[in-house]
Amino acid sequence: MTACATKHQHGRRDAEGARRVEHDVPSGGEITEAGDRALTTTTTRIFAAQIALAPAHVGAEDSTRERVTAALAAHRHVLVIGDHDGTGRAVGVSLDLFGRLRAWCPGVCLLNEADGSRMRPFKAPADHEPVIPTETTLVVPLVGADVFGKPLDAEHVHRPDLVSALSGALLGAPVTPEVVARVLAHPLGGCKNVPDGARVVALINKVETLSDLDLARETAASLLRASAITAVVLAAVRRERPVLEVCSR
Numbered sequence: 001m002t003a004c005a006t007k008h009q010h011g012r013r014d015a016e017g018a019r020r021v022e023h024d025v026p027s028g029g030e031i032t033e034a035g036d037r038a039l040t041t042t043t044t045r046i047f048a049a050q051i052a053l054a055p056a057h058v059g060a061e062d063s064t065r066e067r068v069t070a071a072l073a074a075h076r077h078v079l080v081i082g083d084h085d086g087t088g089r090a091v092g093v094s095l096d097l098f099g100r101l102r103a104w105c106p107g108v109c110l111l112n113e114a115d116g117s118r119m120r121p122f123k124a125p126a127d128h129e130p131v132i133p134t135e136t137t138l139v140v141p142l143v144g145a146d147v148f149g150k151p152l153d154a155e156h157v158h159r160p161d162l163v164s165a166l167s168g169a170l171l172g173a174p175v176t177p178e179v180v181a182r183v184l185a186h187p188l189g190g191c192k193n194v195p196d197g198a199r200v201v202a203l204i205n206k207v208e209t210l211s212d213l214d215l216a217r218e219t220a221a222s223l224l225r226a227s228a229i230t231a232v233v234l235a236a237v238r239r240e241r242p243v244l245e246v247c248s249r
Contacts, residue, residue: 043131054079123158141190181222
């Protein structure tokens, strides 16, 4: 049985590593607003516009315990990035640096973007994705509700051929809740490279209308039939109160 509880306010996110599908910087601002501190990183690439959203950032070459902890003391939310690649983006941090960040700041919420979707609301990972650090305790595969009903093609889905292979859906067919659930719960999809002992909580974002909500609830019910999925969050992260419902068994 699936139970969805309506949330009237959002609480602390306790991820030490998180997989992101959309291109937004992880919501360190929400964590600091709740009185906590946050380190955000990426093990993929990040755009300059995203870097600018963080109140402070530290480059990998400058990342020492002293530099990072001083920045956290001053700003409470710090983004750690790799070198700029000459295309307006920065590369991700190494897994070694991620481990050091965790060791340097054991009481700080550490969120990591482990792959990207080229601004599409839905994807399946390539062979080299996602790059999830072993220290991760919570993995968050995401999908945007605006993909429901859209054709399974490159305009709406990143790597539609892989989504087709994992879900059994034909290229060009409408993306349904069942298609999304099959991919997010698949060990080569949303549950790929999950470290031992980590929880998987799926996030369905952009739930803006009643129709979106119905489709998101249907997706959540399918996802929760998979033992790998702990819970499903229905959200509209641009809102002041982003979490709409949390669905669990």
